[in-house]
Amino acid sequence: MLHDLQDELAVLQGEAPTHEQFAALPLLDAVVKESMRLLSPVAFTARTAAKGATLAGHELPERAEVFISPLVTHRLPELYEHPNRFLPERWLKGEPPSSWAYLPFGAGPHVCVGSSLAALEIRLTLAMLLQRFTLLPPEGARIDHRVQATLSTKAGMPMRVLPKQRVERPPRITADIRELFDVPAGV
Numbered sequence: 001m002l003h004d005l006q007d008e009l010a011v012l013q014g015e016a017p018t019h020e021q022f023a024a025l026p027l028l029d030a031v032v033k034e035s036m037r038l039l040s041p042v043a044f045t046a047r048t049a050a051k052g053a054t055l056a057g058h059e060l061p062e063r064a065e066v067f068i069s070p071l072v073t074h075r076l077p078e079l080y081e082h083p084n085r086f087l088p089e090r091w092l093k094g095e096p097p098s099s100w101a102y103l104p105f106g107a108g109p110h111v112c113v114g115s116s117l118a119a120l121e122i123r124l125t126l127a128m129l130l131q132r133f134t135l136l137p138p139e140g141a142r143i144d145h146r147v148q149a150t151l152s153t154k155a156g157m158p159m160r161v162l163p164k165q166r167v168e169r170p171p172r173i174t175a176d177i178r179e180l181f182d183v184p185a186g187v
């Protein structure tokens with residue numbers, strides 16, 4: 001997948017993508033979307049019921065707290081085939097999921113007002129980095145995760161910044177981040 005993305009970005013010839021070029025970088029878009037599906041930066045958010053209500057058959061009293069977790073929703077097998085696998089290609093075919101099924105930026109009246117800016121920044125940064133560098137965790141790196149309102153690593157993300165290259169054998173990591181998705185065999 002990394003090699004496919006490096007190949008797609010070669011058209012940029014080391015430059016930042018223009019607005020028009022972004023539309024011609026489908027794999028970049030798919031990789032970012034799939035990363036934000038599996039590792040949603042916002043793990044959960046909450047709402048307080050202003051008055052009693054029925055939600056999906058559940059009676060909610062006034063002031064009941066309801067938690068909404070993209071981490072959970074993004075892993076529902078009825079919404080995503082092989083939900084724990086990193087499969088960017090799922091974004092390249094078929095209908096995209098509804099805004100209630102894919103919500104890294106929230107949904108509804110309080111949807112993230114910075115989502116377009118953030119989406120652009122992420123794609124721009126990744127496109128520029130991957131044209132020059134290959135980022136790899138050191139062999140045996142320990143990468144543990146922490147779920148608070150946001151999803152993060154417990155102690156940063158050790159990373160080697162190497163000149164851009166083909167990676168034949170990715171380093172093995174020992175980490176509980178493996179609990180968050182199915183790591184391909186051999187990694």
Ligand code: HEM
Nearest residue numbers: 041042045046104105106109110111112113114115117118
């Ligand atoms: C990867 C980056 C980002 C992620 C994952 C993200 C995610 C979210 C999510 C999930 C919500 C909804 C919270 C809820 O429903 O309770 C939200 C709300 C919000 N975000 Fe972001 N955000 C990001 C970047 C930004 C940026 C760059 C800005 C500003 C430039 C921003 C400004 C806001 C604001 C003001 C709200 C509150 C909207 C409201 O309550 O009406 N966010 N964000």
